Amino acid sequence: MLKKKNKYAVAVIGATGAVGRELLEILEERAFPVSDIVPLASERSEGERVEFKGKNVVVRRLTKDSFQNIDIALFSAGAERSLEFAPHAVKSGAVVIDTSSAFRMAPQVPLVVPEINAHALDGHGGIIASPNYAVVALVLALKPIHDNVKIKRVVVTTFEPVSGSGKEGMDELAKQTVALLNFKDVETKVYPHQIAFNCIPHIEAFLENGYTKEEMGMAGETRKILEDDAIRVTATTVRVPVFRCDAESVNIETEKKISAHEVRAILAEAPGVMVYDDPNKNIYPLAIDTVGKDETYVGRVREDESIPNGINLWLVSDNLRKGAALNAVQIAELLIK
């Protein structure tokens, strides 16, 4: 769909947000061939400036006419904005790469993690979805295991950072923490309860079956990306008072037996994965160590003896980077290849 050019006009929607800023940084860092960068945002941020390649670029207001002459539109402004404006971008001839949840489960929209299912891009209809950050991290670790011994079932509990809710989430954790340390009352705006020094088992809206959208998304998106509807996934997703990087406690049941040693060996070779697993030296993945890293870090790999073929592991990934912005830019790189 994308005409091959030497350089591309790229719009970043939600350019002043947590993922938007990361998108600009990664486009620059990976020397994506950009002819024009067009940062777009809501009225509230119109006129602000963002940095790109050492220059200050003025943020323009997002309208349905924002996409003239745009080749690639990177959306990071939430599902509502994507639902409203992505069709206009496509109509204007741009290819949309959307980091929101808007189109992830739409059957005709490819849901892509480049290391896993780049081929899903073939014949896309103008919109390509980047998965939920918790799913990106998870499938990178699951895919090599699935290819080797077939995964039957996954039980996953997430430890999700406040930056998963954007800058507002980070501000809320910081403000509440300061308030508590000064014996002041806590204000809650982004989350339904205090997040400072607390964990909230509630991410996205609740559905009729008692699961959240986030929890059901982890099951559905995992199956879609791994292209295997037989994989059963049950998730509990929890917000924790951590600024950045998502962690997950993952229990995996496989068809064939696999040892912890073999899992480490397979994952050590897998694209987008780093094995970081030497507990006797206190080496295991941690959120604070994973900020700015491209890979999903995997550790605490153990055989689960409660079933014949079980593995436990703990993984951490930078939710803003590989979980959103980097994955989107990698998709763009595939499109122009």
Added chain:
Amino acid sequence: MLKKKNKYAVAVIGATGAVGRELLEILEERAFPVSDIVPLASERSEGERVEFKGKNVVVRRLTKDSFQNIDIALFSAGAERSLEFAPHAVKSGAVVIDTSSAFRMAPQVPLVVPEINAHALDGHGGIIASPNYAVVALVLALKPIHDNVKIKRVVVTTFEPVSGSGKEGMDELAKQTVALLNFKDVETKVYPHQIAFNCIPHIEAFLENGYTKEEMGMAGETRKILEDDAIRVTATTVRVPVFRCDAESVNIETEKKISAHEVRAILAEAPGVMVYDDPNKNIYPLAIDTVGKDETYVGRVREDESIPNGINLWLVSDNLRKGAALNAVQIAELLIK
């Protein structure tokens, strides 16, 4: 073993610690018939004062001669102290109730949660163990389900607070948080890594199989208390930047089918359990709401459709209270009944 009296001489070992202070408070609150209270601690705390029934009581130094005329010795000073001094207490004629890990898995030592296995106290040899706080919380929720539909397997991930490491853990989280908010370097003493704004998948020492002592303890203690070696348990235990109250994400596979509705109904009737489960009103258990509560709070009860007979739930319990001090005092109440 314990001679019936009107009132009992009670020693609290580790009286200045987080659990020790809670023990004194709960003895008073529940009007335990105390003739003499004897707070004991290490040399470092000798001469400090603790409050009991409105009076300041001087803390004495723990020695092997501390237990003369003591009827009940409540130990909360860590496993090493228990291993060293509990035998002296027994020799002096006291009954030991130990909240440390020292004797929990010793075959001849009853491991008791009064709501579940009070009968295990019969014929004790002078030492009774109180389980790990994460186990107390878990078995209170599992027991009624097990009695109804038999539990086959449990996959549990914990969110454990810093007070699980005592006052030192709480001080470390507070100090590190203040340091980070002031852009200063973080000091680590209690934990191998920064705990402020971070989650550490490492509680207690690592064993040869890659699990921690805490993780294997959750399996072993659960089976011992539920008196069923067929229950399979696999655990991942994680320290989170929360001061007080332990949370757990629990996936349960049962022999017979049970609905989420039935689980809620069973748990609502269970001793020591409160069902707190109305997600559409943002009602689910939270650490900040559970401080000072006697019960294990259970919510987010959902059928797990990844297996024929599965249930997911989320529970929270006050680790210092029911997880340690309250459970120990309840054991003492059984002994004098």
